[in-house]
Amino acid sequence: MKKKKRIVIALGGNALGNTLPEQMKAVKTTARAIVDLIEEGCEVVVAHGNGPQVGMVNNAMIALTHEDSSQPNTPLSVCVAMSQAYVGYDLQNALREELLNRGIHDIPVATMITQVRVDENDPAFLTPSKPIGKFVDQEQAKALSEKYNYIMKEDSGRGYRRVVASPKPVEIVEIETIRTLVDAGELVIACGGGGIPVTRSGNHLKGASAVIDKDFASCMMAKELDADFLIILTAVEKVALNFGTPSEKWLGDISIEEAKQYISEGHFAPGSMLPKVEAAVDFASSKAGRTALITLLEKSKEGIQGKTGTTFHL
Numbered sequence: 001m002k003k004k005k006r007i008v009i010a011l012g013g014n015a016l017g018n019t020l021p022e023q024m025k026a027v028k029t030t031a032r033a034i035v036d037l038i039e040e041g042c043e044v045v046v047a048h049g050n051g052p053q054v055g056m057v058n059n060a061m062i063a064l065t066h067e068d069s070s071q072p073n074t075p076l077s078v079c080v081a082m083s084q085a086y087v088g089y090d091l092q093n094a095l096r097e098e099l100l101n102r103g104i105h106d107i108p109v110a111t112m113i114t115q116v117r118v119d120e121n122d123p124a125f126l127t128p129s130k131p132i133g134k135f136v137d138q139e140q141a142k143a144l145s146e147k148y149n150y151i152m153k154e155d156s157g158r159g160y161r162r163v164v165a166s167p168k169p170v171e172i173v174e175i176e177t178i179r180t181l182v183d184a185g186e187l188v189i190a191c192g193g194g195g196i197p198v199t200r201s202g203n204h205l206k207g208a209s210a211v212i213d214k215d216f217a218s219c220m221m222a223k224e225l226d227a228d229f230l231i232i233l234t235a236v237e238k239v240a241l242n243f244g245t246p247s248e249k250w251l252g253d254i255s256i257e258e259a260k261q262y263i264s265e266g267h268f269a270p271g272s273m274l275p276k277v278e279a280a281v282d283f284a285s286s287k288a289g290r291t292a293l294i295t296l297l298e299k300s301k302e303g304i305q306g307k308t309g310t311t312f313h314l
Ligand SMILES: Nc1ncnc2c1ncn2[C@@H]1O[C@H](COP(=O)(O)OP(=O)(O)O)[C@@H](O)[C@H]1O
Pocket: 011, 012, 013, 014, 049, 051, 156, 233, 234, 235, 236, 238, 239, 240, 241, 242, 243, 267, 268, 269, 271, 272, 273, 274
């Protein structure tokens, strides 16, 4: 019998929406796209981002502390944990329902609260780079940085966002549990929001004030699970050279060498497209036969059929 293709999908912000009602709606479309892949005969593992969601949770927790001084600050690591549960809850239910609606009764869905270890000496702790929360204009950005000491940065021509530290993942703490569930045929949602960042001190895991890039965490999970495909779903169908300029050129199938050259030429914006391309290069170059794909959620099926998206190969 032909072995099923194992796919790790990294869902970007547009697959989840920015508010509770938007998320309820978005996860239904997302579930349809994922179950399409399952019906194509693929084994799917789902990871997702949390930029808007962790920003929202963090704001709510700050407001709580302002209202009630007996409530201590909620660490960013706990906000990431909350965002994993919030997204996992809606996504898990949408997937369950979509599977049942299509008569698929033998694939249980589970969300794994996932911790990802980072290095406490990672220089990324000193240079915040990960955009979270809402997009605001320049004036609002100035007000937020004055009021809360936030570091605000312009994000790919779409406005300003708060940036936080984003160290690289070193180890997925729950990887053996994830592997056991995936090998048992379950549909697992894991490494949400890049994973809850932790550092290790002996047997103790301590939350770190950071948001890990889900593209890097998904890449690590895809390698750990020996996946065939890493699919990074975002708001563009393809990756572009000279993005947003008159000489914009959309990329189809590219080699690792070409991708590395384009990275060095500065074609991909840090904090948005650059981590996706870096994760795609890392995965596709890690072992022969591994393919990475960057495309739109609605195009994921066509993407794995080689009909669209930007595909990275050795
Ligand atoms: N070279 C590029 N090619 C395509 N998109 C790019 C490029 N550089 C920056 N972008 C921007 O990056 C966005 C994807 O990053 P982002 O929105 O942070 O991802 P996510 O979907 O994970 O939230 C695209 O929608 C686009 O606006």
